[in-house]
Amino acid sequence: MTGLALNIRSKVYPGGVETLRDCQFSAAPGEFVAIVGPSGAGKSTLLNIAAGLDRDFDGELVRPPSRPSKGQGLSPSALSFMFQEPRLMPWLSVRENIALVLSEPKTHDAAIDRILRTMGLQDFSQAYPAQLSGGMRRRAALARAFICQPSLLLMDEPFTSIDAPTAEALRRSLLDLWGEQKPTILFVTHQLTEALALADRVVFMSARPARVIFEHVCALSRPRDLDLGSHQAIADSLLMAQPGLLQGGLLGQLQGGPAR
């Protein structure tokens, strides 16, 4: 199985704003890559391109193929996307929302039950999104992302604007599901500690037009402590060496070496 390879020579929006230039990176199969960069730099654009939602760019994209279907005929999909908002259909129940992304939902009742239980949503399967808390809606969105066993999962700041304990529980669930299915994950976040807690590798983007300026490999063993505070020290030491890292600026060469 191949991973994800992305090489964007240029992405210009109509109106002339160049969002990405010479932006290239790759992810191995099953690798968890976090992307950190200044806001407005084009991280969401990058995900949209990786998702195939945006085909109007100059460059190449190689995505992992969908994994071979095994056993019960659950047809695995190539791709899932968890957006910044849960984006559930408000007129469908939790269960229907999850079933929506399966091509033959009726034959996968057991799989849906299982993921509902894993996410602690079994008592809310008939509830509509408007009846759920923000954290539960995100659980449902996470269940939807994993039900189709994607080989690539794109996540655009999925755990923002929820309280810290809820976010931590969601991160735990994410890592559990990832460990079980091992999709390649691109996880965009603006929180360096979140990136360090979750990912195998953190990729830093520059300001617009964005490109990859630095990579940090997270060598911590798993399972990890998901309390973001415990990753503050590593974040601090990274920022000590490169104070401009989160703003997308580098102070010349780092010993970690630039990307590529």
Added chain:
Amino acid sequence: MCGGGVGHVDGGLQDDQSVVRPAANHCPEVPALVIIILAYVWLGLGEVAAVVAVAVNKIPVVVVATREGARAIDHALMQVGEVYRLSRWRTWRHIYLPQLYPHLLSAGRNGLSLVWKIVLVVELLGRSSGVGFALANYFHDFDVAGIFAYTIAFTSVMLVFEALLMRPLERRLNRWRA
């Protein structure tokens, strides 16, 4: 007669999903009476002409209303269908159409009340049966009591229709709203 009118409203709801018809913008401004007279002149004083007259009066209004709904489609939800590679049918059925329901409902409801009124004029002008025809007769006789009787009967039918069909339909389509 009325069934024909209602059926055409429904037809109007169906055929307007994606077609942008600039003509539809201006058709509603043509007086209903003109369309009715022309339909009778061109198609004869028959049932067909009556149904066509009602339909031509109503469909553009429904088209315009529904098109406004289609413009308000939430792009973010459509993207979900796109990334998860949903078939066209499933995207339309579960993501697109539910966003149109409120517009279809109000278009249907407004349409219905308008259609009833046009039907009366149609019957008054060129049919030898129906409520409109009966009202015309009472008008000739200046029989106000008869006119009121028909008005009450007519309004009751519409209220029953609203209570038995439109309300339950609306409740069903809106049950997800907390």
